[in-house]
Every structure is written in structure tokens, then in C-alpha cells.
Amino acid sequence: MRYELTDLRLFLAIAQAKNLSTGACAVHITASSASYRLKNLEHALGTSLFVRNARGMELTPAGEAVLAHVRELFEGVERMHEDVGRFTSGLKGHVRLTANSSALNGFITPSLGRFLVLHPHVDADIEERQSETIPAAVLAREADIGIFAGETGVAGLDLHRYALDQLVIAVPPAHPLAREREIKLGAALDFEFVCMNRSSSNFLFLRDMAQKAGRQLRVRLHTHSFEAVLSLVEAGVGVALVPRSIIAIAPDARAITMLALAETWAARELNLVVRADARLPTFAKAFMQSLLDDSRVAVTREPPASE
Numbered sequence: 001m002r003y004e005l006t007d008l009r010l011f012l013a014i015a016q017a018k019n020l021s022t023g024a025c026a027v028h029i030t031a032s033s034a035s036y037r038l039k040n041l042e043h044a045l046g047t048s049l050f051v052r053n054a055r056g057m058e059l060t061p062a063g064e065a066v067l068a069h070v071r072e073l074f075e076g077v078e079r080m081h082e083d084v085g086r087f088t089s090g091l092k093g094h095v096r097l098t099a100n101s102s103a104l105n106g107f108i109t110p111s112l113g114r115f116l117v118l119h120p121h122v123d124a125d126i127e128e129r130q131s132e133t134i135p136a137a138v139l140a141r142e143a144d145i146g147i148f149a150g151e152t153g154v155a156g157l158d159l160h161r162y163a164l165d166q167l168v169i170a171v172p173p174a175h176p177l178a179r180e181r182e183i184k185l186g187a188a189l190d191f192e193f194v195c196m197n198r199s200s201s202n203f204l205f206l207r208d209m210a211q212k213a214g215r216q217l218r219v220r221l222h223t224h225s226f227e228a229v230l231s232l233v234e235a236g237v238g239v240a241l242v243p244r245s246i247i248a249i250a251p252d253a254r255a256i257t258m259l260a261l262a263e264t265w266a267a268r269e270l271n272l273v274v275r276a277d278a279r280l281p282t283f284a285k286a287f288m289q290s291l292l293d294d295s296r297v298a299v300t301r302e303p304p305a306s307e
Contacts, residue, residue: 005077007041008070010034011049014114015067019055027069071141081283092121093283096140099147100131101202103270105226106245107163108147111294115287122283130201138273144284147291149268162272164300166244169259170233177239182260186213192220194229194238204228209265243268245300266302 003197006027012021014034024034042049049063059067078093099108105127116122129137131148138146147162169188171177177187189210195203203222210217220238223229226246233240234254247258260266272291274280280288291297 003044007037008073010037010039011066012070012074014038014050014057015059015063018058020057021161023057024135024193057252068141075141075279079279092305093281094123094125095145095284095287096125096127096143097145097147097287098127098129098134098143100134100149100205100270101128101196101226102149102165102167102243102245102268103147103163104128106165106243106249107270107294107297110163110249111291111297114294115290119283119286124287124289128199128201130204135273139275141275144274144278144280145288145291146273147270148273149270152271152273154160156271156276158276158278160272161301162270162292163245163297165268165270167261167263167266167268168244168247169261170230170240170242170247170256172234172236173255174236175239176259177259178257180259182262184262186215188239188241188259189213189215189217192218192238194240195219195222196226196229196231197222197224202241202243209263230256 004027010023010029012029013026014020015028015282020034020038021031022286024031027034029037038049045062045066047062049066050057051060052058066294081093092240097108108126112124112126116124117235127143131150132152134143134146134148135152135154135157137143139154149165152159169177169183175191176268177183177191193206195206197203207217221232223232226242229240229242231254232238234256244258247254247256272288274288
């Protein structure tokens with residue numbers, strides 16, 4: 001049974017991308033070389049690891065089993081590099097984080113930027129997902145750290161309260177709803193929305209809440225960022241569901257009115273999770289702590305001052 005670490009890195013890249021060419025590109029080899037290496041790995045293991053279908057490269061049951069071991073193997077490799085790195089100065093390594101769009105755009109990105117500037121030898125992979133999928137992804141070693149909204153029933157995780165946020169409806173000042181202080185989602189659904197892209201967790205959440213309310217979400221357009229969403233709301237194109245934290249960090253004062261939502265789900269408690277059995281390397285622990293200690297994030301966890 002002979003195969004190389006590069007073969008396992010390729011296998012992992014293909015499993016994540018569900019595409020051979022994309023996986024090959026991720027490990028900097030040609031598609032033909034990737035195909036040869038994958039066949040060699042499957043021959044060495046004595047079983048097929050993927051099946052090809054309309055969705056791309058899907059793991060076989062044997063492939064799923066190999067994936068769990070490969071992820072654990074590369075965690076060990078990362079820890080080995082860190083142990084050796086202690087003989088040199090500074091933090092070194094690669095950390096993987098997955099989070100919902102609100103957490104990414106409203107809180108994480110500024111913290112991440114400062115951390116990476118301070119630690120130039122640490123790299124990061126950041127992935128956006130829907131909140132309900134994040135705990136299971138962390139447990140499956142698809143990410144080192146996860147940040148999501150709400151609660152989870154997934155066992156085997158250490159949970160840390162990360163931030164408190166509020167979903168609001170953003171409208172132009174002259175909008176018919178602008179005079180209201182608080183509305184139900186149904187009132188906003190009478191109007192056309194400006195939304196994040198179709199794969200964004202923010203849009204998918206809004207779509208799901210509209211469906212639960214028995215209403216049709218009328219999307220005038222999808223756009224690429226919350227900044228673009230707010231700009232289009234300001235221009236009068238439509239209304240939007242956005243986190244209050246996004247408006248707070250807008251680059252300039254926009255002519256936008258924020259309406260509170262009289263919905264229990266509008267209050268968003270963001271939680272940070274890692275595996276309970278994770279032996280996070282020092283750089284990953286430092287990154288996690290920098291997220292929790294960011295003063296702009298930490299202040300949201302404090303109770304409001306009594307009047």
C-alpha cells in the first residue's frame with residue numbers, strides 16, 4: 001500500500017470541491033496528474049472513493065470513512081508543524097473558520113484583519129454557511145472554529161457566547177413604513193426586497209422566515225454585499241433585512257431608517273464553537289481568543305445600563 005501525503009491532500013481538496021479539476025488546482029497540480037494520483041490512491045486502498053454524477057464528484061461510503069481519517073491526520077500534521085515552530089519566533093499555521101453572513105460581515109472581518117496583520121505567518125480559510133449547518137461542520141472537522149446564530153443540539157462541542165445582534169428592516173426615510181417604530185415581518189413582505197446573493201445565509205434565512213409566515217418573498221434583485229444592499233435601499237430600490245451591526249459599521253452615514261422587528265427570532269445570539277475534544281494548536285487558540293476579546297464584539301455581550 002503506497003501513496004503520498006500529496007495524494008491525501010488531493011483527495012481532501014476534491015472532496016471539498018466535489019470537482020477533480022478544482023481540487024487539482026487547489027493543490028497546484030494538473031487535472032491529468034490529479035486523475036492519475038486519485039486512481040493510484042484508490043488502487044492502494046482497494047476501493048473507489050468517489051462516484052461521478054450530475055452534481056460532480058460524490059464520496060462513496062468508503063470515501064466518507066477515509067475523509068474523517070484524513071481530516072484527523074492533517075490536524076496532527078498541523079500540530080506537528082506548530083511544535084517544530086516553537087523553536088522559531090512567532091505564530092505559524094492555518095486556521096479554518098465557518099460562520100453565518102451576519103457574524104462574518106458585522107463582527108468577524110475586522111477582528112480577522114487585525115489578527116492576520118499581527119501574525120503574518122498565520123493563514124485563514126473563511127467560509128459562509130447557514131447557522132444550522134455550522135455546529136455539525138465543526139464536529140466533522142470541516143472547520144476549526146464555527147460562529148452561528150441560535151442554539152444547537154449537536155453534542156461534543158464547547159460553546160462560547162460570542163455576540164448579541166438584532167435583525168432589523170432597513171427602509172429609505174420616505175418609505176411608507178418609515179414612520180413605524182416596530183413592525184412584523186409580514187408588513188415588510190408587502191414590499192419588494194433587496195437581498196444578498198442567493199447562496200448567502202442572510203437571504204436563505206429571510207426566505208425561510210417568509211415561508212414560515214405563509215408569505216411570498218418578492219426579491220427585486222440580489223447583490224454581492226451588505227454595503228451594496230444598504231446603498232440600494234438608500235436609493236429607494238427596495239427594503240432589506242439586515243443585522244443592526246452592519247449598519248453600525250457602514251462607511252458613512254446613510255439616509256436609512258431602521259425598523260425594529262417584533263419577532264422573537266430577530267434577536268440574534270451568536271455563539272462560537274469548537275470541538276470539545278479538539279487539541280487546537282496555539283495559533284488557532286490565539287485566533288479564537290482574539291475573536292472573543294475584540295472590544296467591539298465583547299461590549300454587545302454586556303447587559304444594557306439600567307436607566
